[in-house]
Amino acid sequence: MRGEALWPGKSDVDQLYLIRKTLGDLIPRHLQIFKSNDFFSGVAIPELQATEGLINKIPKHIEESGVDFLKKCLDKDPQKRPASEQLLRHPYFNNVKIPELEVEEAQLKYRQRSKNGQSILPHLSHGITATPEIRSVQLHSRSKASNNNSYNEVPNKSRFEHLPNI
Secondary structure, three states, X not given: OOOOOOOOOOOHHHHHHXXXXXXXXXXXXXXXXXXXXXXXXXXXOOOOOOOOOHHHOOXXXXXXXXXXXXXXXXXXXXOOOOOHHHHOOOHHHOOOOOOHHHHHHHHHHHHHHHHOOOOOOHHHHOOOOOOHHHHOOOOOOOOHHHOOXXXXXXXXXXXXXXXXOO
């Protein structure tokens, strides 16, 4: 929204400090992950001197729907944070238009890769090809398949639901 990082930390710990300064304390699970990570052994996140709200980081010209979208994206609790499929249906995107040519090109590339058995994200799939649920995903939130989905509707469970959310 600003064209620059919200938290341009000089190190990982500095970045965590800046995030806490804006969004508040980490949730217990994040604290546990931080404390159990050998990389951060003996390191503590500095205590906050003062906090600044997220609203202070967002340019004044951003509409209310943009602020709401950003707040939902940055919710620290994965149980409360909407899934990406839900976020793509957020009112913030109501007036976004993707040129049909770009959509058609992306769909063609996706079909070609799927037909060849190539994974779209090979580093994540370890050679596993796309599941039927993934193959049926539409690339644009206004496509015919997703017109009936409301913003708050929870998308189909994926075979990746066993992976941890942080």
